[in-house]
Amino acid sequence: MIVRKLKDVRKSDKHVKSKGWSSTRLLLKDDGMGFSFHLTTMFAGEELHMHYQNHLEAVLVLKGNGTIEDLETGIMHELAPGVMYALNANDRHVVRPATDILCACVFNPPVTGREVHDENGAYPADPQLGKEPELTD
């Protein structure tokens, strides 16, 4: 059994901050769960263009408000506590937080923790999956 406290992980190198968001990785690939589990904040006023070409992701909003635009369909959805979105088709999307948005995120395959978002707003594939990593910025 693995037991971790968010406040401890936030002080570790599993807490990462980038432009527009910060993320605390409670579980990563090395934990062997077959998924990674993150608590992420997307910052108010940002416009986050994302396209996870190598991962499926589910996001449950815990706090905050904003919108997500599905760039595949052009449809805009409201984000509020209790809204869950799942990128089941590697959907290109834009999140526009009106306030800071705190959310619980699950990635499959699991994030290794060594990725950075590349120029397409993606995480590169895990090299161990036999794909070439994308260019990283």
Next chain:
Amino acid sequence: MIVRKLKDVRKSDKHVKSKGWSSTRLLLKDDGMGFSFHLTTMFAGEELHMHYQNHLEAVLVLKGNGTIEDLETGIMHELAPGVMYALNANDRHVVRPATDILCACVFNPPVTGREVHDENGAYPADPQLGKEPELTD
């Protein structure tokens, strides 16, 4: 992209209640994400003996307090908002909620939604994984 609101799923057959807990399944196996994603309440004063022999599970406590006892080691851990536990070794465990505990749960492989906890506190294996399901109560 799948978008679901907790309040809507709670009104559907994806909201299940059993002895000691209730669970809203935001994502199930049929959603094709490779994991299932649940928002679960464990009720104050209950003693939940669980042993997921066929699934790995991660749990992030969002609200409430209690304890989890790892029956493999005998170690007791406090549960409070921001505590995450991961049953990475199909660990037998007991949760004792002092208050109602609200948590976000991830299962791998995904729960189909048709399982019930069997007499060992487990979910049976997905028959499509080629294992025999456990006895169900």
